Amino acid sequence: MKISVSKNKLQYAVSRAERMTGKNLSLPILSTILLLASDDVLKVRSTNLDIGIEFEVPVKMKKEGIIAVPGNLLNNLLSYINEDDIVLEEEKGNLSVKTRKNNSLIKGFPYEDFPTLPVVSAEKTSPFPVQTLLNGLKSVWYSASTSDIKPEISSVFISLNPEYSTFVATDSFRLSEKKIQSQGNKEDLSILVPLRNVAEIIRVFEDKNGDVMIRSDKNQISFHYDGVYLTSRLIDGVFPDYKQIIPKTSTTDAVVLKQDLVNALKVSHLFADKFNQVVLTIDPSAKQFTIASKNADIGEHSVSLDAALSGEPVTLRFNQRYLADCLQSVASDSVSLQCNGEARPVVVRNVGDRSFTALVMPLNT
Amino acid sequence: MPEQEHNISDTKQLWDAALADIERAVSRANFTTWFKNTSIVKEADGVVYLGVPNGFVKEWLQNKYHKFILKSLRMISENIRGIDYIVISKTEQQKPGFAESAPQLYGELPLKDLYINKDDNLNPRYTFDTFVVGPFNELAYTATQAIMKSVGSVYNPLFVYGGTGLGKTHLLQATGNKIKEMYGDKKVFYITSEKFYLDLITSVQANKINVFKEKYRKYDVFIMDDIQFLSGKQGTQDELFHLFNTLYDNNKQIIFSSDKHYNFIGNLEERLKSRFGAGMIVDISDPDFESRVAILKTKSRHINFSPSDEIIEYIASNIKGSIRELEGLLNALVCQAQLKNRDLALLEVKTLLKNNEKPRKTLSVEDIVHVVSEFYNIEKSTIYEKTRKKEIVKPRQIIMYILREDLSISFPTIGQRLGGRDHTTVIHSCDKIKNDLKKDTVLVDELERIRSLFAQQQ
Incomplete structure (x- = not known):
């Protein structure tokens, strides 16, 4: 193999691929990145057997070839090089990386052991707007469970139908749902994408526009975008029937400015105890909406906000982070909170539409 | 060619032997990465179906090790001609005995673990663990056990009938779940006759009757609940008849349930009746006193409620018939006990029972x-x-x-x-x-x- 390639384009691909190499696995080849040069294209491939990716980087080719090199070494090396032209050349199973000033040799691995990426068997592919996908994932993914005990909730549930694209995540203490009107999806699809892979999908497609081609079967999903092929394992399970727990009525309603609430939560976080506990008091008859927190070692704080209130008075205790997390997905300037008394979840929505819904369970008193 | 089924221990031995051979030939790291968590799901007609943990492993075994695995298997058993790879979810094995985090600080969203699997409509909650066998349903139970041992070849079709709330659905769903668990690759499908009927109507309206026909013919085990609702639905009966013939001719297992013997279902076509009659017909009658006691005990254990024997016997002797009614009463008791925050006395149970009685009919x-x-x-x-x-x-x-x-x-x-x-x-x-x-x-x-x-x- 002998190619010359733009450093920025190579680094773009390698830095993203490096994240998907297998860490602490018994099989060393998985910690490598496979470089495959043919037809004026360099394929940069990596996988940890849970998610896999292949980038195509345009290169000037002198000789075809394949080589596997340690991902983090190559990535680190590239981040220190600040010249634009790089020449990659295979020398007896090792990779020489040359620029005008730098000259390095990286020990290669036997590339025959590098696994192929699974191909999704479904014959149907469908285009899907990348930004809708990212918007949906980013609106909910923080709610997913980070523990591996229940794989079906340590993932984001994606359901596509001709009317809506719905994204849902929950860790059973809070839940977020984002509904986006479809612009002519043709497919019907319900899948569970593992949380860890959601993070990578977001990272890879963040700077993209247009449509990504999605193909999925029961166990595997793949995303195909100009020069990028990403494939992820899916969770074979059933997402809890969450719709039935979204309260249909409420006993206390409040509408506050989102930024006010975000700031109030940030301040009260300074004084919160180790459980991040904040106390929300709503008293419509006294026109009161206060957030208070207290820590025996630090001190205490309370702040009241201007709010439009109705219903019964209520006092609820929350994990500050759970409330603050979901506010980042509220699109409107004001946010609506609907409570149903203690021990029932509070519903957080945009004012005026139902495209985003978050449920947060209060702390037990 | 007759289907050559091996039982579980046979295939396990075969795979263990093959693995021993493979282990010698590949590096330790390769072996643990690619061959750990693999198993033979089944073997039929010389094809070994290999269960693998994910798509990556499937891809790699297929591309890299296929010939090698085949060779190893053939050295042990000569009549193996092919290998097929199936991804098996490992959610089952992945449930460790994690102690629930001791004092629950957060209230939990009341997400129920009540999942109905969309592929087969089965509710995993129905298992044989919670199924109480007594003289009243022994025959039906035995029949399902026999079916599980050799799916499709004995008691086909099985026709279970009995009054409402006696556990027909539980038995049917548990059978489906168990078959799924035992065989893995057998496609089980559960449907109520009502759903079947509605599906037919929608398909006819959408001009997709062929899709409808195809859809149901691919299953290995077809379970239809509450077929008494087909009474008078001529078109649906016709469809069921054809479906039945197709499945039956291909040795697929068929199980029906109804609330009465098929002879007493009005407006049911003769040809369907005769098909039902060809298999095994079993009834589930009302549970006897001892069974009712057993049922109450199982159910209360299941919901972490422990009423005294005296109370259980009192309920069992006073509520006869439907198991569902027993369950309902038990739930009412739990509710009362939680409300009062103590165990209930027999007298309170008696008043509760009175309140729960059905209102007398006032017909002139x-x-x-x-x-x-x-x-x-x-x-x-x-x-x-x-x-x-x-x-x-x-x-x-x-x-x-x-x-x-x-x-x-x-x-x-x-x-x-x-x-x-x-x-x-x-x-x-x-x-x-x-x-x-x-x-x-x-x-x-x-x-x-x-x-x-x-x-x-x-």
């Missing part, structure tokens, strides 16, 4: 005359007249029978209220209907429908 003689005469399309007044026309006599006798059987009115009173007839006439009428019911299925059906009309009136 006139109501019954009205409904029956309307059902047979005759003038109400003719019932009271002294005519002996055949079309009048039969409804009149049915009225007498119902008054006697359902409302327990004395023979003389019945006679008096129906136009001053002698009590011997009434006795004769009731006996006649009783005898007719034993042989005349049309009459059984009519009586059933009349009674359901009463139920609607209340």
Whole structure:
């Protein structure tokens, strides 16, 4: 193999691929990145057997070839090089990386052991707007469970139908749902994408526009975008029937400015105890909406906000982070909170539409 | 070619032997990465179906190690001709004995673990672990166990019938779940006749009848619940008939349930009845006292509730019939106990039981005359007249029978209220209907429908 390639384009691909190499696995080849040069294209491939990716980087080719090199070494090396032209050349199973000033040799691995990426068997592919996908994932993914005990909730549930694209995540203490009107999806699809892979999908497609081609079967999903092929394992399970727990009525309603609430939560976080506990008091008859927190070692704080209130008075205790997390997905300037008394979840929505819904369970008193 | 099924231990031995061979030839790291968590799901017609943990492993085994695995397997068993790879989810094995985080600080969203699998409509909650076997359902239970051992070849079709709330659905779903668990690759499908009917209608409307036909023919185990609702639905019966033939000819297992024997389902085509009759017909009757006690104990253990033996026996001796009713009462007890925050005394249970009793029927003689005469399309007044026309006599006798059987009115009173007839006439009428019911299925059906009309009136 002998190619010359733009450093920025190579680094773009390698830095993203490096994240998907297998860490602490018994099989060393998985910690490598496979470089495959043919037809004026360099394929940069990596996988940890849970998610896999292949980038195509345009290169000037002198000789075809394949080589596997340690991902983090190559990535680190590239981040220190600040010249634009790089020449990659295979020398007896090792990779020489040359620029005008730098000259390095990286020990290669036997590339025959590098696994192929699974191909999704479904014959149907469908285009899907990348930004809708990212918007949906980013609106909910923080709610997913980070523990591996229940794989079906340590993932984001994606359901596509001709009317809506719905994204849902929950860790059973809070839940977020984002509904986006479809612009002519043709497919019907319900899948569970593992949380860890959601993070990578977001990272890879963040700077993209247009449509990504999605193909999925029961166990595997793949995303195909100009020069990028990403494939992820899916969770074979059933997402809890969450719709039935979204309260249909409420006993206390409040509408506050989102930024006010975000700031109030940030301040009260300074004084919160180790459980991040904040106390929300709503008293419509006294026109009161206060957030208070207290820590025996630090001190205490309370702040009241201007709010439009109705219903019964209520006092609820929350994990500050759970409330603050979901506010980042509220699109409107004001946010609506609907409570149903203690021990029932509070519903957080945009004012005026139902495209985003978050449920947060209060702390037990 | 006959299907050559190996039992679980056979295939395990085969795979273990092959693995031993493979382990010698590949590096330790490769072996643990690619061959850990693999197993033979089944072997049929010389093809070994290999279960792998994910798509990546499947891809790699297929591309890199296929020939090698095949060679290793063939060295042990010569008649293996191919390998197919199937991804098996490991969620089952992945549930470690994690202690629930001790003091629960956060309230949890009430997400229920009640999942219905969309692929097969089965609810995993129904298992044999919670199924109580007693003399009342022993036969049905044994039949399902036999089916599990050799799916599709014995007791095909199985027809289970019995009154409402006796555990038919539980038995059917548990069978489906168990078969899924035992065989992995067998496609099980559960559907109620109602859903089947609705699906047919939508398919016809959308001009997709072919899709409908294809959809149901791919299953290895087809379970249809509550087929009594097919009564009178000619088109659906036709579809079921064809589906039945296709599945049956391909040795697929078929299981039906109904709330009555198929002979007593009105408006059911003869050819369907004869198909049902070809297999095994079992009934589930009301549970006896001992079974009711056992059921109550199992259920209460399941919901972490421990009433005293005295209470359980009291409930068991006072509520007869439906298991669902027992379950409902038990839930009411739990609710009360939680509310009062202590165990309930027998006396409280007794009052609760009284409140939970069904309201007595308040039907008057006139109501019954009205409904029956309307059902047979005759003038109400003719019932009271002294005519002996055949079309009048039969409804009149049915009225007498119902008054006697359902409302327990004395023979003389019945006679008096129906136009001053002698009590011997009434006795004769009731006996006649009783005898007719034993042989005349049309009459059984009519009586059933009349009674359901009463139920609607209340």
